[in-house]
Amino acid sequence: MSTRGSTLFVVTVLALAACASAPVQEMSDARQAIWSAEASGAARRAPNTLQAAWILLQKAQAHLETGAYEDARRYALDARDEAIKAREDAVRNTAVRPESP
Template identity: 45%
Template sequence: MPRSTALLIGLICLSGCQVAPVQEMSDARQAIEAARFAGAEQRAPKELRAAQEEIASAQRHLQAQQYSRARDDALEAKRRATIALSNAERVPKVPP
């Protein structure tokens, strides 16, 4: 097989062989759980909800094998969850 043909086959395989963003999804879920544990449901609900919506979108893209979009959404979910955590830690707890 000519070298150029082998190179072309390799490039096609690389472009179509994306890897599922398993680590990014896990990181985002852990960040959401950390925010929840810090009280974001009560003290930063908008930010937490935004993170949850992003991870749900990432999951849909993952199931559709749209790995690049899933990765982007997972990274955004983690970013938003980090904001939710930060905001939850800044807002004082209201006694029951």
């Protein structure tokens, strides 16, 4: 096998291994995004969006526990995106309607 062929083989194997691994980073990113949304007041100012993020994270966790890593990864990424939206909505809603004391 040539050097180029060997390199291509190694890259392919590494890519496949990355796909089959648990989405640890994605789960962590989703949790961090949710915590950030909560810290920005999303529970009061964007509750529906924050709740959607939590539900997606729970689905990701359930798939992770069954070994369905690709589904877990997809749900974790969706949870992160939803949490980011909740945080943005909370910040926007604060500018429009500040919290009362």
